[in-house]
Amino acid sequence: MIDWTRVAELRDEIGAEDFDEVAELFLLEVEDTLNRLDKDGNDIVRTQELLHFLKGSALNLGFRDVSQMCSQGEIDAANGVLSVNAAELRKLYCDSRALFEREMATRFAA
16 A cells, blocks of 8 residues: 555655655645546546656556556546546545554654
């Protein structure tokens, strides 16, 4: 669900002191984008754009399964098919976020 190697790489790249702020910004942006997906989910072009953004953001912070779901949805949208269920994507994101927040403190304890 979470690519902890990627999380550690990102944390090393930006520094432990800035990581929490970057992660919080990511989470806020993802939630905003999920809300837009709920509203614009019937517009195939907009859905493809939103899924592309979510895919990259999720991959960057190690949310591997979220990124994979968005990637498949983006490919399908490019082929004219709306396949992503916004509620399922939101649940996967929420489950991933809960795991991320729960394990961050123990994995990267000072």
